[in-house]
Amino acid sequence: MAHVPKELRYTRDHEWAKREDDRVRVGITAYAAEQLGDVVFVELPKVGATATAKKPFGVVESVKAVSDLFAPVSGEIVEVNTGVPNAPETVNADPYGRGWMLVIAPSHKAEWAQLLTAEQYEEFLAQGAH
Amino acid sequence: MDTPLQRTPLYEAHVKAGARMVPFGGWEMPVQYAGIIEEHRAVRNAVGLFDVSHMGEFELTGPHALDALQRLTTNDVAALAVGQVQYSLLCYPRGTIVDDLTVYRLADDRFMLTVNAANIDKDWAHVNQYTGQGQGARWKNVSADTGLIAVQGPRAEALVCRLAAEDVAKIGYYRFARGVVAGIDALISRTGYTGEDGFELYAQAVATARLWAALLEAGRDDGAQPIGLGARDTLRLEMKYALYGNDIDDTTNALEAGLGWVVKPAKGEFIGREALEKVRREGVRRRLVGIEMVDKAVARHGYPVLKDGRRVGVVTSGSYGPSVDRYIAMAYVETALAAMGTALAVEVRGQAKAARVVRTPFHPPRVKKG
Secondary structure, three states: OOOOOOOOEEOOOOEEEEEEOOEEEEEEOHHHHHHHOOEEEEEOOOOOOEEOEOOEEEEEEEOOOEEEEEEOOOEEEEEEOOHHHHOOOHHHHOOOOOOOOEEEEEOOOOHHHHOEOHHHHHHHHHOOOO | OOOOOEOOOOHHHHHHOOOEEEEEOOEEEEEEOOOHHHHHHHHHHOOEEEEOOOOEEEEEEOOOHHHHHHHHEOOOHHHOOOOEEEEEEEEOOOOEEEEEEEEEEEEOOEEEEEEOHHHHHHHHHHHHHHHOOOOOOEEEEOHHHEEEEEEEOOOHHHHHHHHEOOOHHHOOOOEEEEEEEOOEEEEEEOOOOOOEOEEEEEEEHHHHHHHHHHHHHHOHHHOOEEEOHHHHHHHHHHHOOOOEOOOEOOOOEOOOOOOHHHOOHHHOOOOOHHHHHHHHHHOOOEEEEEEEEOOOOOOOOOOEEEEOOEEEEEEEEEEEEOOOOEEEEEEEEEHHHOOOOOEEEEEEOOEEEEEEEEOOOOOOOEOOOO
């Protein structure tokens, strides 16, 4: 089974969220990257744009598939990983590290608690992730 | 929709190798093993093995077999010598395409047709409707008894040579020979769908898994690996080879698809000839062209093609091309906009992304010459 780091939170759309002080770093999970296959295109918003929880913030495309990226929490996008659109393969190579996508300054603190824990996400994957 | 998917003789081998299996044209097929881009590169740089056993094979035998094929297909079968292969089309009377296929001349009065997997039933009905059984030409659908493995890449010749009882290196492009590979009777065809040199090996379905295992084993030092449908698609796209159901179908005519080179009206009557002659006289309204994205975006099947905001065509195939390291596509565009270098746009998720018409194939083919 794909790697699910304990310290992160997750969405049912296979994004991960990492709390860094008062900010949240976001990427897609190893499971998502595996399912997509070779990522060949990533489209991310600009710094200063607003993310809304459960709404698309960008697009990731593999050779075969197009998938929306969904924001785990709402807030201002304060950092974007411009390395990823220029080297989309980073998402497959290091989904939890160099393949991160953006950093959000959350505007609705309560949303964090609604994200899945690693245990819950693993269970979700084990049930077939539908 | 609820029809169970069919499986090739290599199904177990694919599952055992960890392939991701997907439905394709009614078949359960491997879309990837190690990853599409890695597999694509293996074929361009070394050698890859493709299970294409899902494709259909019909045999036609009898004193009138040649006449029947001349009437059914667009290319000139009389120009085909025994031992030669010909790319061709089955067309409807209106000039649109039933299927694209290869025709093998096995003997003076004996032929084999290799057709697309998703079209086997439709093609079988078509050939029987238009030529019927008897009349000196007898059809036999041998699809279920026939396995097919494509061995493609710069090291394909060395690999097949090592396993073959005969000298396969002397088989020319679009020619074939009967032979024995790894102890298995095979029809060894110097053809493929990748733009690389290589062979397509037809064998009895029951022997196909043994042939597959022998090729993988003997090719280990060459870097031979199994290749899924994902890389098959990116490899053929870089060559601008049409894929039935994507780039050509029963709404597209042979000439606008750029397949006029296999339409030979001088040979005499064939199904679709009149309609295609009319198109040729009047000129095609649209053309299938190669497109390269100027803006960063992936053009995909069905996306609109725009010129100054006006819809002027549609993308039929598109992807990232691993060997050209660009986003490339095939699209039908209005004839006036088909010239090399024409600036166009592709509508991607509501946004116009700049693109241009480019020379094809996108990547230089390295098939055997002569």
